[in-house]
Amino acid sequence: MKENKQSPRTSALLSIIPGLGQFKNGQKVKGGIFLGLFILFVIEMVFFGGNALVGLVTLGTNPGVDNSMFLMVQGTLQLLVTIIALFFYGVQIRDAYQTAVRIQKGKEVEDGWKGIRDSLATNGFPYMLTFPAYALMIFVIILPVLVTLFMAFTNYNFNHVPPQSLISWIGIQNFHDMFFLSSYRATFLSVFGWTLIWTFAATTLQITLGVFTAVVANQSFIKGKRLFGIIFLLPWAVPAFVTIMSFSNIFNDSAGAINVQVIPFLNHLLPFLHLHGLPWMTNPLWTKVALIMIQGWLGFPYIYVLVTGILQSIDQNLYEAATIDGATAIQKFNHITLPAILAVAAPTFVTQYTFNFNNFTIIYLFNNGGPGDVGGGAGRSDILISWIYKLTTSNTPQYGLASAITLLISAIVIGVSLVVFKKTHAFNMD
Structure with missing residues (x-):
């Protein structure tokens, strides 16, 4: 009786060598699978994995022969394989223990291919469906992220380009240079400050325009709503690449339509304005103003469509009751319309801010981050993501x-998003 009580613990201890705990529980097929996977992992470690992990630590020892980046990628991949193997190692120990507990309680335990097949068809079916996605995620997302993470702690630069020369681990030196080395610190603070201004101003403008156009177009007295809907969707229908390149020509200082046609027309229409052509492409301030306006134009149609759907779901009786109570249009918007919009669209609004924080396309295509520079290879209208591009090219x-810098951007975006999502209850599934 005493030996039977220790059976689950004994099965778990035997599972230190994968599969033995399952053999003790009478599950020969499952035990054979775990033992076979363990043997394959050991063989893989002997012939490849061990050297890959050593290469990740050393990043090569023979300049001109060893490629540090290849060694980093191979070592990172092996590290992931090892972590997965350790996970399944723990799973098989837990499985042996729980199976022994079931046997101790007199419950039936199935073995053989039929039992495994039946188990996969019931309890394991969700895992079978999601396994390909998880496997793909390892290679497409986790592996590149880990390589980028490791690269941030190396001296990988123009003086250390494998395989001609080796790269090595330097700890937090890159982060130190970013914040304390005078040349990079000034550049980082300038670019980071403009990135925050750009993100807040451009996104707020497109959200404001989207909400405003949706609310106005949704009013009962507005005629031709479908026509307005088509017009408002035009910026969304045209590829952003084409639109940005077109605006780059439109805002040209000497030959652009804004300075050559629009401003003279306004002066003719309203002579007292005395407007002059603006240096949209050669003055950093006006370049930034143009970028914010263009992004507002490009981004508001998506908000317009989203908010239009929300407005159509609001009970009109609320507005009728507010009218009877003497509420003004502004009061109706503040107490009925806006809360209804934010209750549904707040998480989407947050994603618009995070998107513009990393909106490389418009910054690069409009004026290549110019005009001028602030040092460190960054232009005066570069944001962090476009500066990263210049640092690597x-x-x-x-x-x-x-x-x-990439890791810093990720930390900022993820941190802010999580806080805002939590505050707006975006993760609530009720």
């Missing part, structure tokens, strides 16, 4: 520093 690339 210039004649003197700084891959390690670019990776460090």
